[in-house]
Amino acid sequence: MSTLAIVILTYNGQKFLADFLPAVLAHADSNPVYVADSASTDNSVPFVRANFPAVRIIELPRNEGYAGGYNAALAHLRANYELPTYYVLLNSDVEVTPGWLRPVQTLMDTNPNIVACQPKIRSYQQRDLFEHAGAAGGFVDWLGYVFCRGRVFATFETDHGQYNDNRRVFWATGACLFVRADVFHETGGFDASFFAHMEEIDWCWRVQRLGYEVWACGESTVYHVGGGTLQKSNPQKTYLNYRNSLLMLYKNWPADGWLWGKILFRLLLDGASSVLFLKAGQWRDVLAIIRAHFAFYARLPQLHRQRRALQQQQTATIQLFAKSIVWQYFVKGKKTFGEIV
Structure with a gap:
């Protein structure tokens, strides 16, 4: 073998x-x-x-x-x-x-x-x-x-x-x-x-x-090389990244977490990122972010079933990064991993 x-x-x-x-x-x-x-x-x-x-x-x-x-x-x-x-x-x-x-x-x-x-x-x-x-x-x-x-x-x-x-x-x-x-x-x-x-x-x-x-x-x-299948500027990549980030968060966030508060906060922050895309003239990426959120909401019944199944299987507690990377990077101006941690 x-x-x-x-x-x-x-x-x-x-x-x-x-x-x-x-x-x-x-x-x-x-x-x-x-x-x-x-x-x-x-x-x-x-x-x-x-x-x-x-x-x-x-x-x-x-x-x-x-x-x-x-x-x-x-x-x-x-x-x-x-x-x-x-x-x-x-x-x-x-x-x-x-x-x-x-x-x-x-x-x-x-x-x-x-x-x-x-x-x-x-x-x-x-x-x-x-x-x-x-x-x-x-x-x-x-x-x-x-x-x-x-x-x-x-x-x-x-x-x-x-x-x-x-x-x-x-x-x-x-x-x-x-x-x-x-x-x-x-x-x-x-x-x-x-x-x-x-x-x-x-x-x-x-x-x-x-x-x-x-x-x-x-x-x-x-x-x-990067971007071998989808270029970094491709709106479809924007859609998949924003949608899948939400899918992942909903499925995996701990049972005792403040989940819907985080989803609402993500909606606001993703909206802010849409403004940046709009200022850069990338309106197709703005539409991709909107599509991503609607696709996430449409998947909620299935995601809820997956979430419950994963919670039943869980045997270990894991720790996410406790700080907001958005706040650290865009507000506090910390640009590297060493500065942030």
Whole structure:
């Protein structure tokens, strides 16, 4: 049985596969590499088959985003191959480095309670800066807003070794996510209704409620292009981020928390962010935020059932970041993780 399986989910990502798959294969340490294709129309599957015969291809019937796509791909892998100890969920637009696997695997081997872990994520374009998607490990504040060591909102720190430690975090990024395979399947995988964005944060929140841990490994580094499927300025990405943040908050917030007060506060703050989009002429993003809130309200009956089920399963108490990251960043002017904590 292989200890580790690298699984790359792709949709119309032939260019990224051509650019980055050779390094993945060169630094796979003899572990199998899978490409799970979400019904691409850009010749991705024939291209991989012709140029990378060592890669195992999983052809999915449709594009179900990151969440549903990985759920289907890993279910196929479990049914047709030997189950590894770890999956590495790797975006197609990530450049790996020599020795990137071993430090994370060693950390997880040392502590069996770690079920999710990430390396440091730096920018492919500006290689000394941390990248938006995960940076050096993420956290969630008491209103459900997410931020990272190395990246808070639009401030990206230069990596000069300040996050080279291995430490527990609240969430690890889906751009390069190591997970224990058995726990992933036992917990039902990602919430497919998220489609894309924040599904990995939701899953990290859920597994911590069961007593597991999430870590970041500062001894490993990869480089992420970012925006490979949806550009950062895409209104659909705005919609998914705002909607999924609310879905995640409602599902996972503790039973004794001031939930509806937080939802109301989020409505006001999201409205304020809409004003900023409007001033920048990005009216489509404003409409995306409005759509996100209505989609959240429409999902409340289903979310309530999920919330009750999760509360019944919970065995551990977890602690979110106690301060408001919005207040710290925009009002107090604290722009980096070190200043805020």
